[in-house]
Amino acid sequence: MLVHIIPDLLSVKTRELFLKNKAAELDREMGLIRTQEETGRHVRMLTHEIRSTLDRHTILKTTLVELGRTLGLEECALWMPTRSGLELQLSYTLRHQNPVGFTVPIQLPVINQVFNTSRAVKISPNSPVARLRPVGKYMPGEVVAVRVPLLHLNNFQIHDWPELSTKRYALMVLMLPSDSARQWHVHELELVEVVADQVAVALSHAAILEESMRARDLLMEQNVALDLARREAETAVQTELMPEQRLMVETILKSSNLLATLINDVLDLSRLKMALNLIKPIASVKRLYVTLSMSPDLPEYSVGDEKRLMQVLLNVVGNAVKFTKEGGISIAAFVAKSDSLRDPEPLNFFPIPSDNHFYLRIEVKDTGSGINPQDIPKLFMKFVQSQPLAAKNSGGSGLGLAICKRFVNLMEGHIWIESEGLGRGATAIFIVKLGIPGRLNESKLQFVHKVPGNQVKPNFSGLKVVVMDDNSVGRMVTKGLLVHLGCDVLAVASGEDCVRAVSQEHKVVFLDVSIPGVDSFEVAVRIHEKFSKRPDRPIIVALTGNTDRTTKENCLRVGMKGVILKPVSLDKMRNVLSDLLEHGYLSESQ
């Protein structure tokens, strides 16, 4: 009987053993798979940590810490190439905060071996780059090393990376714990390689950011210095200078390109057509039409700064062409009338042509991509480019329209853009003041020829004016402006005081018409009544915070000669007084 049982028992036992071994093997494999999964998770976490910062120091420290944790390392270190490229310097380690700057020559065979492959390489714990722990009685753990490509900015082409475009590497060294009999597993080596690549990318991002911040700081510094120089030059021009000094200062102003002086000479308006000849070829390449219509009542010749006018026109038309893909550009030039009350942007002054001047109005309408009305105010600011406009081919730095605005302001005009929205095209409109030749009085013309490139400096010294504003700060500012321009200013706070104080010596009265509960228009009427018989009664000009049509109409109705939008700038005030002078309302001061 037993003889039969034993073989059966044996085979059962064998099978049992076989199954046990199999189970143990499966357990091991399960363990491995779990480890790999975890490792995968670790890699993702690690990558996220590394890529979440743009600070190179943090990137490297985080890498070492996380790797150490994930792989249970005894030590992890990073050697960076020195500036000369001849040595590697120990830059970061896991265990020491500030490692002493050990260096090794970069041409060591072990280093070359690691740098020549993108794989993680097992190296001897005795090699110079691996001697990171104090030598003890213990068996050092296994060490691997992997290269970390350091990308140069100008080599940052993804399709070439990392093989061809870079020759600089850092060296990452990882040590398993000593006396652990642990060995590097394949999946651990793979993890190390992946991490090394991620670190390379993160470092390159950090480098680019550093570079661009340096460039930005430099630009800001230059901007500040240029501003300072420009302001000093401007102040200098306003004072008495020797001719050579003046020339030097004006050269600075011109070359700084932020301020322009006007050269008023004969301007041939038919040259507008010629300017377009520069644009037509470009437009025709894009198959856009360009039309120009010049109103018959435009004078053939006028007096103004032709070069600057052309620059503005070309800039505006150029923009129109740039942002239009189909259709075309229509340009219209005509004499501006004072029915520009319908314009959204008020002028300081009604464009009343006089015997000596007229206002040229040019409208450039395009069928292009249009502009979001909210973005329109930003267009004229320096260096600001809103997203949809900064399209692929925008080579400009955003200065164009800001400079146009400057020139147009110097020509005592206004420039603005209207658009119904994106995709609805846009119209750029500018109005500038030009002189009528032959009608300018002799003294002005002579003045212009004698000192070319210099603005006519009006003389307001001693001009007696009254300012009425119930706001103490506003009153002080307006008074300050006028005093600075040389006027003799009487400032009052109420309509009553104003009517009482105005005398026949006062030439201009500035009335704030935006005071709630006060009818400044009535004040104006009463002032006119006070001097009704006098031919040289004071001129009344309105100061207001609102620019609506009703306000303007009311001002006109009571005989005010102008409307100024608060807050008032020095240039604006000067222009207003000059205009009053030129319109013959004021005589040159005694």
Added chain:
Amino acid sequence: MEVDQLQRSFLEYTNSLFRFLDGQFGQLQLLQDESNPEFVFEVVSLFFEDSERILNDLTLALDQQNVDFKKIDAHVHQFKGSSSSIGAQRVRNACIAFRNFCEGQNVEACRRCLQQVKQEYLLVKTKLEALLRLEQQILAAGGVIPMLDS
């Protein structure tokens, strides 16, 4: 400190204030000259005085049983005007919002607006005081106050 350095700091500080002070403040700097050497200081001081008075009046007015919205609107209009004259754009914008709520006659909203306006005022006040201090330093070191971009 060197005059150059002070002037540079001044310009940099001013440039950093662009959110609080707009081009109008630059205009005020232009008006300061030998015949009017303390102009900016005077205007800013007047602004502080005026603003503090208005803020007090507004607080009182909003504390009343029956709130007089017309009076409040008049005060806010004043504040809007003076902050606009000095270039304190954030204060001005807060005033504009305030006036809208006045029209709606909403007491709670107005109280919130008042807080907002007060906050903006205090912010710009700190900036202006710092700026004035820098100006004093430049003058004391024998330099000239650099002008701002208008």
